[in-house]
Amino acid sequence: MSQSPSSSASSFDEYCAQKAAPAGSSAYYALRQAPLARQPLLTALFALRRELEETVKDTTDPTVGRTKLAWWQKETAALAAGQPSHPVSHALAAHWDDIEAQAPMLRTLVAGFEMDLDxxxxxxxxxxxxxxxxxxxxxxxxxxxxxxxxxxxxxxxxxxxxxxxxxxxxxxxxxxxxxxxxxxxxxxxxxxxxxxxxxxxxxxxxxxxxxxxxxxxxxxxxxxxxxxxxxxxxxxxxxxxxxxxxxxxxxxxxxxxxxxxxxxxxxxxxxxxxxxxxxxxxxxxx
CATH class of the missing domain: 1.10.600.10 (Farnesyl Diphosphate Synthase)
Structure with missing residues (x-):
């Protein structure tokens, strides 16, 4: 049985919340201060940063890290084109109305984490x-x-x-x-x-x-x-x-x-x- 669009969006939001802002974390309390309508998008952004941090810091082989970050660069392009595949990307697409305009900023963020591998x-x-x-x-x-x-x-x-x-x-x-x-x-x-x-x-x-x-x-x-x-x-x-x-x-x-x-x-x-x-x-x- 397939999920409805709203239930899918909810599952993506839940993934982002668990990734970026577990209860009791600083991110959790910071995000709770935002207007309720903007919290899902902000949580998705925090989740993206957490994904990139984990890619760099939990990967002992730089070659593997570069491969994963190269995938994220492709994913930001897919996101801008309306074809996200990762739960975080789906959440960003659902809540960011001008996602195409934000893509260069996301690419810069990924490139920043690439510096950690060099x-x-x-x-x-x-x-x-x-x-x-x-x-x-x-x-x-x-x-x-x-x-x-x-x-x-x-x-x-x-x-x-x-x-x-x-x-x-x-x-x-x-x-x-x-x-x-x-x-x-x-x-x-x-x-x-x-x-x-x-x-x-x-x-x-x-x-x-x-x-x-x-x-x-x-x-x-x-x-x-x-x-x-x-x-x-x-x-x-x-x-x-x-x-x-x-x-x-x-x-x-x-x-x-x-x-x-x-x-x-x-x-x-x-x-x-x-x-x-x-x-x-x-x-x-x-």
Whole structure:
């Protein structure tokens, strides 16, 4: 017995919700702040990013990773042509009325994750920024455009917010990323503070590491505050999901700092109830 179009769409939405925003996750609370009608599309976007992250981080063979990302590039073209095959693509097609116009942005996002297969270390912050902009900046632009009053102007301010969110993510995920062979702290900054990649991989805490992490945390925090200040007054009420994400990231950085940057052997996180309160409050702040 075949499914009706509505039941099929529902199953695609359910797949995206399970992939992108399991109950209690930061994404779950950030997405819940968006207008109800836009939540399925935003959830599909978050699910797409999660699919791409898993493709890169859970694939040990770069050749396999490239093959999978090449498939996603073809899938974005198929999506633009109205022929999606993946559950996430089906959800995007169902909820994004101008999907063809958004295809270049999705291709840029996939290309950003392809950089992970070519490069596990970055010489300096300028090099790292190119990666951050392709992934974080592009994704935030897509998210912002879903609810923005002036879609065409989101690229003027949304990328900075996406970039800042990635800087905060690098702090939280440092230990986990290092164990997967990726260190998103620039080599010249490690050298400046006298910290080696081997120390990060082997979870060695030192006074030099503490100073390095204080610098990384301060930069992420300052970037978040600057990006939030850069959201146009006319868009502050529309960007509930991104504002909730930023507020949770700021609170998490405080938690990490309070825990003396003990991120190499564990993943420090906020409790679900705290995420709920922070996200709700931030979404309603003008």
């Amino acid at each position: 490069q596990a270390r970055y010489l300096d912050f300028a090099n790292l920024t190119r990666y951050i902009e392709r992934v974080g900046g592009t994704f935030a632009s897509a998210v912002a455009s879903v609810t923005a009053r002036e879609r065409e102007r989101t690229r003027e301010w949304a990328p900075a917010l996406g970039n800042a969110l990635m800087l905060a993510q690098f702090v939280q995920e440092l230990g986990n990323d290092a164990r997967h062979g990726r260190i998103y702290l620039p080599i010249d900054e490690l050298q400046r503070y006298g910290v080696t990649a081997a120390e990060l991989i082997n979870r060695k805490y030192t006074p030099a590491f503490t100073e390095l992490m204080r610098f990384q945390t301060d930069r992420a925090r300052e970037s978040l505050h600057a990006a939030l200040a850069g959201v146009p007054v006319s868009e502050r009420a529309t960007q509930r999901t991104l504002k909730a994400q930023a507020a949770m990231a700021l609170a998490l950085l405080e938690e990490i700092e309070r825990d003396q940057f003990q991120v190499l052997h564990q993943r420090i996180a906020l409790t679900p109830i705290r995420k709920l309160w922070i996200a709700w409050r931030a979404a309603r702040k003008r």
